[in-house]
Amino acid sequence: MAVLCLMLLLLAGDLAAFMQPPVFHPNPPTEYRTPNCAQFRLPGCPRDLNPICGSDMATYANECTLCLKIWEDGHDIKIIRNEPC
Template sequence: MFYRILLLVSVAIFFCAGKSGPYQPSCVGMSGIQACPLNYSPVCGSNGITYPNECFLCIYRLETNTDILIVKDGPC
């Protein structure tokens, strides 16, 4: 019984321990013109704009030379 409770608590902590607060997008190795995948996995930028995915946010950061963070996964 103790192990079941421990397992349930561990699973709950795992799912609740997502990224909190704004974080840097993963733009490692990106420079110049890039082709982003067309998968729709929206992210909300710290500038209030929803980007189709993290790659599009990285491209915008490179083109405008601005430090935009990801505020949350999903639309703004």
């Protein structure tokens, strides 16, 4: 009987954790920005470090490296913010 009660308590805890609402980012972006890839001569990118966060939730060293990823993979990735993810 004690084992059954313990299992029910564990299941209740798992259910309570499952029912929690999703955690949202404290500062959600208001609008994603399209990178200006026309300004770069791909596949070469400058080595400057100016991190940006892409809509794929990856941090890129700069806007050009994001454009290089778009150019290579063909995915439409936007800029969420001008800082690491």
